[in-house]
Amino acid sequence: MMRTRPLKVALLGCGVVGTEVARIMTTHTADLAARIGAPVELAGVAVRRAGRERPGIPSELITTDATALVKRDDIDVVVEVIGGIEPARSLITTAFEHGASVVSANKALLAADGAALHATAAAAGVDLYYEAAVAGAIPLLRPLRESLAGDKVNRILGITNGTTNFILDKMESTGAGYSEALEEATALGYAEADxxxxxxxxxxxxxxxxxxxxxxxxxxxxxxxFREGITEVTAADIASAKEMGCVMKLLAICERTPDGTAVTARVHPAMIPRSHPLANVGGAYNAVFVEAEAAGRLMFYGPGAGGAPTASAVLGDLVAVCRNKLAGAVGPGASAYAQLPVSPMGEVVTRYHVSLDVDDRAGVLSQVAGVFAEHGVSIDTVRQQGREGSQGDASLVVVTHRAKDAALAATIAELQKLDSVRAVASIMRVEGE
Structure with a gap:
């Protein structure tokens, strides 16, 4: 039988995502009640400025006092979609202290202070869910946390930012430069003003x-x-990737070290083969490739941002948390039992695509190859060609075998000291092979 007293929800933030959450809650009340086992009611919406017109949201629900809203004794669940560190952290902590579970889409806060928030939630006997914090509508965190709980995940490789994927995809498909592609992304609403x-x-x-x-x-x-953005990616880098049968993507890569005693986590642009499933992820879409010991290779794909997709993930968490409330239970919390150290970027092993501007004369290639050999970085292929219309200038592209990032960094530092090397034009990692 359905409980008649509604579960009351406080919504913090009423931007693009918050507005969509409120709309779904108010237009799908019967469906949500049937799925949860009790009515769910939007009890208040905290905003910065109360004067704006918000169609579909009764004005009496609007408040600028978020703290008072989360302190209310009748609030069962707080949905936080304001973003940033503060006041979101203080509001979420206050909600826990007053017995409310929390659904959040706040990736920045969770990445900075997730352990402390989980500890506070556990001490209060309430839930902290945040499926919407990564990859929008794509069901990803719950499968990792629950469906693969009995497996061993070895590697996570993904496109987790739609803006950069749109920009790199546009550069690849049209030959546009970075600035031009960014301008189009901004005009279409994929990129923020900043x-x-x-x-x-x-x-x-x-x-x-x-x-x-x-x-x-x-x-x-x-x-x-470790973090590198895409602002230094050039049309020449995109063209080099094409020549190698690759595409350029901004990748988030999390993996266990070969001996399993540590993990690494990094974000940077990388060339990946066109045969890799992530290579065909275009536009503003996201996709995450998970490699597990028993399950093998799994891929999660879909819209990674936007009001409706993110609201979908928020509402999924809301239903789960409300069901837990009715059952008098809490869902899975943080699991950090492994306590593996995070290795520095220098320990990461991968391949590299290095583009050099060099003197166009005999002996330069031998000099460059000697520096790579000195630091234990094995060369796979080399391509050298003179620049059209230049005087004594050539382009030298070196693709290496797998090597430690620290060894590659030492190689680059030594190359920059050579009189024959005019500039290190670009360094790109090669992944997904």
Missing amino acids: PTADVEGFDAAAKAAILAGIGFHTRVTADDV
Whole structure:
């Protein structure tokens, strides 16, 4: 039988995602009640400015006092979609202290302070769910946390930022430069007015920290994640990737070290073979490739951002949390029993595509190859050609075998000292092989 007293929900934030959450809650009340086993009621909406018109949301629900809203004794669940560290952290903590479970889409906060928030939730006997924090509508965190709980995840490789994927896809398909592709992404609404969080990799790094923490049962924060953005990717890099049968993607990569005693987490642009499933993920879509010991290779694909897709993930968590409330139970919390250390980027082993501007004269290739050999970085292929219309200038492209990142960094530092090397034009990692 359905309980008649409704479960009351406080909504923090009424932007693109919050508005869509409120709309679904108010237009699908009967379906949500049937799925949960009790009516669910939007009891209040906290906003920064109360004067705006918000169609579909009764004005009496709007408040600018978020703290008072989460302190209400009748609130069962708080949905936080305001983002950022503060006041979100304080509001979520207050909600826990007053017995409310929390559904959040706040990747930055969870990547920075997830362990403490989980501990506070556990002490209060309430839930903290955040499926919407990574990859929008794609069901990803719950499969990692629950469906693969009996398996051993070895690697997570994914496109977790739609803005950068759109930009790189546009550069690849049209030959556009970075600035031109970014301008189009902004015009279409894929990029914010200030795109720094996306294009410099901060957004993807926060998601990588969450994925690594869940996948490897280890505490990982955004500060543990090596990060490079896409602002230095050029049309020449895209063209070189094409020549290698690859495409360029901004990847979030979380993996166990070969001996299994540590993990690494990194975000950077990389060339991946066109045969890899992630190579065909275009536009603003996201996809995450998971490699587990027993399950093998799994791929999760779909829209990774936007009001409706993110709201879908929020509402899925809301239903789960409300069901737990009715059952007098809580769902799975943080699992960090493994406590594996996070290795520095220098320990990561991968392949590299290095483009050099060099003097076009005899003996240069031998010099360059000698530096690679000196630091134990084995060369796979070399391509050298003179530049059209240049005087004594050539382009030298070296693709290596797998080597430690620290060894490659030492190689580059030594190459920059050679008189015959005019510039290190670009360094790109090669992944997914």
